[in-house]
Amino acid sequence: MVGMRNVEGGYHILLVEDDLADAGLVRIALRKGRHAVTLHHARDSAEAFGFLRRIGANFTESPRPHLILLDLNLPGRSGHEILQELKNDPALRGIPVIVLSTSEAERDIVRSYNLGANSFISKPMDADEFAHHIHTMETYWFDIVRLPA
Amino acid sequence: MASIVIGGLSQRLSTRVAAATSALALFFVVCMGVGAWLVASGMMRAQVERQMGELAQARAVHVSGILDTIATGMSERGDRSVGTSENVRIGAIPVNVRYLGMADLGDWNKAAMILGVGAGRLSAENGGTIEMMQAINTGVASPSKALVWSVRLDHLTRRLAGSRGNDGGQLVVRVGGREASAAWGEKLTVSSVVAEAEVMLPNGFGRGQMVVRIGADAADLDLPLGQYALWLSIIGAAATALAVALATITSRRLTRTLSGLADAATAFAFDAGGSVDFHVAGDDEIARLGKAFAGMVERLDQAYRDLDQRSQALLSNAERVAQVGSAIWEPGQSRQVWSEQFHAILGLNPADVSASREVFFDRIHPDDRTRLATAIDAALQAGGRRVVEEFRIIRGDGVERVAQFRAEVARDDEGHPIRVDATIQDITERQRMEDQLDGVVRDLKRSNEELEQFAYVASHDLRQPLRTVRSYLTLIEDSIEDKLDDETREFMDFIRDGVKRMDALITDLLTYSRVGRRVADGPVDTGRMIDLSLLDLQAEVDETQAIVDVPDGLPVVEGDSGELTRLFQNLIGNALKYRNAEQVPHIAIKCRDLGAFWQFSVIDNGIGIPPEHRERAFGIFQRLHGRHEYEGTGIGLAICRKIVERQGGEIWVENTPDGGATFRFTWPKMRRQVTTLGL
Structure with missing residues (x-):
C-alpha cells in the first residue's frame, strides 16, 4: 500500500522505509518544514524501483524524486542492495541518496558511502531531534545545494 | 701416500x-x-x-x-x-x-x-x-x-x-x-x-x-x-x-721394528678402522716404545669407547625424551643407520631388523608411501634440500601412529648428495590435540560470529522499538500537552526514563561486547591517552573544578589507543562522578615500573567503595548506588576490567587513606600472545 501524495510544485522525496512509525516521523517532520515537499513512501525494493521506473499500474504518473531517503534494514533486498542498483543505473544515478538508518555501525556507514550514498544519517532516538535532523536536511538539499532540474 | x-x-x-x-x-x-x-x-x-x-x-x-x-x-x-x-x-x-x-x-x-x-x-x-x-x-x-x-x-x-x-x-x-x-x-x-x-x-x-x-x-x-x-x-x-x-x-x-712401529702408529693415526698391532716382543727400547704405544692405543681406545657409549647413551636418552628418532644413510644405498628411538617409533626392535629403506617403507601406511618416497627423491634432486612430511606408521601391533619425517640432504662441493640426515617424530598426540584445538577454534569462531550478529541486532533491531516508543511518546505529549495532569505527566516521565535506560543498557552492552574486537594493538603513549580522555571529560572537570594530577614521562605501552583512552576515561570519569560533595575532587594518576608490568593508579578523594563491594564493582551492570544518586548502567568498570584483562593485566580497587578510592591496574610490558580469534 503506497502512501503517496502529489503536491503540485515543490520537491519530491522518495522514502524507502518499512517501519511505518519511522515513516510517520519523517512525514510529520516534513509537514512542519518550510518547504513544499511531496513524500512518496515505498516499503520495499520492488515498490521503490516500481516508482522510480514507472513500472506497474500505480506508478504510471510517478514523478522523478529530487531526493531518496533510504533505510538500510528492509524486508527482502536490503537498503545497500537498493543503493547499489540505484547507483549502477545511469538513469537513476543522478538522484542524491540519503541513507537514514537506525544503525550506527561503522561498517554500514563505510559500505553506504562506498556504494555511492550522498549522506548517512543515524535516526535520532528523540522525536524532536528527529524533526530537527529532517529540517536541517531540507535546508541543506533544497536551499544550499543545487539539484539537477 | x-x-x-x-x-x-x-x-x-x-x-x-x-x-x-x-x-x-x-x-x-x-x-x-x-x-x-x-x-x-x-x-x-x-x-x-x-x-x-x-x-x-x-x-x-x-x-x-x-x-x-x-x-x-x-x-x-x-x-x-x-x-x-x-x-x-x-x-x-x-x-x-x-x-x-x-x-x-x-x-x-x-x-x-x-x-x-x-x-x-x-x-x-x-x-x-x-x-x-x-x-x-x-x-x-x-x-x-x-x-x-x-x-x-x-x-x-x-x-x-x-x-x-x-x-x-x-x-x-x-x-x-x-x-x-x-x-x-x-x-x-x-x-x-x-x-x-x-x-x-x-x-x-x-x-x-x-x-x-x-x-x-x-x-x-x-x-x-x-x-x-x-x-x-x-x-x-x-x-x-x-x-x-x-x-x-x-x-x-733395528729400523724394521722401528718402521713397523711407525707404520702401526701411522695406521692408528690415519686409519679409522682396523686393529693396530704394535711390536712388543723383546725388552729393548723399541719394544718398550711399542709397549708404550700399545698401552696408549689401548687407553685411547678405551676412552673412545667410553665416550662413544656415553654420547650414544646421551643421544639415546635425548631422543627418547624428545620422542625423536634419527637416521643416516647414503643416497642409493639400501643400508641405513637408525637410532634406537627411530626403531622404537617404527615399533621395531634393533636386534630383529637390519635398518634399510625397505624396512622403513614397509612400516609406512600404503597410502603414504608414494608421497613420502617422492618427497625424498625430490630432495635428492639438484636444488632439493629438505623434506618435511607427515605420514602414518602401521606398527607391528597394528597400531596406527602419525609421524613427522624431516630430512636434510648433505652435499659435496659439486652438489652431489652424499648423505641424508633424517629424523622421525611421533606426533600422534600433538595432532590429536591440534585437531581438538582446531575444533575449539572453530567453535569459538562460530560463537564469535554469533556474538557479532547479536551486537548488530542489538544496535539496530533492539533499539528500533525503543525509538518508536520514545518518539511517539513525545508526539503524544506535544499534542495533548494542555490536557495532561501532573500524575499522567509523571507516568509519561517513567516511560521515557525506562526507554532511555533500556537504550543505555543496550548501548553499553554493545560497547562491552565490542571490547577487544576490531582493535589495532601497537605502541601507545599512555600520557597522550590520558590527555585525550580528559578532553572528553572536559565538561565534567570544569563543572566540578576538579584537580587532576598527571605525571610526566608516562610510558609507551602495547595496546589499542581507543581502548586505553576508554579505560582512562572510565576511571577518571568514575572518580569525578563519585566525588565527595564536601570537597574539591582531587584525582592523581600514577605509574610504577614493576618489571614485567606497569602499574597505573587513579587515586581520588571521593566517596570510596566499601570493601565488601570491591569485587562487585567490576561486574557487568553492577551498581552500588541508587539511580537517584548517581546515573549510569554500571558497565564502566566491567569494560575497564575487560580491556585490562585482554592484555593480561589485572585491575582492582583499594581505599585511599583519606576515604577515597584508588583504582589500580597492571599492564604487561611484553605484549601477550593475542590469538587471531580476537577474544
Missing part, C-alpha cells in the same frame, strides 16, 4: 745407520791397518837388520880368517931372493908375493920393518889392493929383507860371494887416509838395510880398518811387506765389507 713417506723415512734411517756403522768400521780398519803396517814393517826391519848384522859379522870373520890364513901362510914361507916376485894361491885367493931388500922398501915404514912389526897399506891398483909387509929375519939379528904380499879386494869379495849364497855386499878398507872398496852381488843399494861388521886385520897390519858392509835388496824387504800389505788390504776390505753388511743387516733389523 702416508705409508710411502713412512717407508722412505725408514729406508733412509737404516741407510744412515748402516753408513755410519760402516764408516766407523772402515776408520777402525784403516787405523788398525796403518798401525799394524808400522809395527810389522818396523819389526821386520829390525829382524832383517839383526840377521844382516849377524851375516855381516860372519862375513867379517870369514874375511878376517882369509887374511889370517894368508898372513900365516906368508909367515911360513921360505926365504926367497930379494927382488923375486911370484903369484901364489892361498885359500883359493890369488896373492902376489914380492921380496924386497931394504933398499927397495921405498915408502914402507922402515922403522916398522926394523922393529919387526908388520905394516899394511892400501894401494889403488886393480880397484883396491891390500898390501902387507913383513920383515924377514934370516938368522941375523936385524932384518935384511921384507916380504910384501898383496891381495886384491875384488878377489876377496869374490871369495865372499862364492862362499855364501847369493847375497851382496861391500868390503870397505880404510888405511892411512885411503879408502877402497869392492862389492859383490848387486843387492847392496842405498835404500836397502845395510849392516856393517869390522874385520879383524892380521897382526902387524898397522893402523887400518876394514869393514864388511852388506845390504838386503829393497825387493827382498819390500816383497814380504808388499804381501803383508796385500793381505792387510784384503783383510781390511773384507772386514769393511763385512762391517757394511753387518751394519746394514743390523740397521735393517
